[in-house]
Amino acid sequence: MxxxxxxxxxxxxxxxxxxxxxxxxxxxxxxxxxxxxxxxxxxxxxxxxxxxxxxxxxxxxxxxxxxxxxxxxxxxxxxxxxxxxxxxxxNRSCARLTPAELDYVRFISDMFQMDYNCIRTRYARGVTSPTDLQVPPRVQATRAATVRNREDVSMLYRRGMGRAQIARRLDLHVTTVSDIIKYLEL
Incomplete structure (x- = not known):
C-alpha cells in the first residue's frame, strides 16, 4: 500500500x-x-x-x-x-486539426523555434505557408491590407517625407507606414 x-x-x-x-x-x-x-x-x-x-x-x-x-x-x-x-x-480537444496537420504545425514550430500555440492558431485560421506562419500577425495584416499602398509609401518615403506625414497624406496609421517601410526594407 x-x-x-x-x-x-x-x-x-x-x-x-x-x-x-x-x-x-x-x-x-x-x-x-x-x-x-x-x-x-x-x-x-x-x-x-x-x-x-x-x-x-x-x-x-x-x-x-x-x-x-x-x-x-x-x-x-x-x-x-x-x-x-x-x-x-x-493534445487539447479544441485543436480541430488532423494528426497530420498537427505534426506539420509541430514541425514548423520546432523548426522556427516559435510558440506551438501561436503557429497552431495561425494554421487553423488558414495560414499554411511556412513563411507566412512565422511572420507576426501585424506584419501579415500589413502585407494583406496595404498592397495598394506600398508603392505610394515607397515613393513618398524616398522623396524624403516623414512617416507621420505619409500616414496623414495616405490616411494610414503611422505604425502601418512603419511596417510597410520595414517590410520593403527602405
Missing amino acids: TSNTNYPTERNSYDAAKSRCNSEANKNYNTYGGAGVTFYEGWDGPNGFDRFLAHIGPKPTPDHSIDRIDNSRGYEPGNVRWATRIEQNR
Missing part, C-alpha cells in the same frame, strides 16, 4: 481528475463528467490511488500533470500519462 504522503502531487492530480469526472460541485464538471468523460472504476475505492499510481507511475518531474492521450476517452488504463504543459496544449 502506497502512502499518500510519499506522492502528494500525484495524489492531488488523481483527486482533481476524479472530481472533474464525478462531482457535479466541481467547477470543471460540465467539461468533463458532464460531457461524458469517465474516471475508471478500478481506480476508485479504498486502494484506488495505489492502483492508479501502479499503472501510471510517479511524475517524472514537478512540471508534469495528468493527461488523457485520447480526449474522446476517459481517465482509464492505457489512456493516461504524465505530460508537460506543452504536451498537453498539443
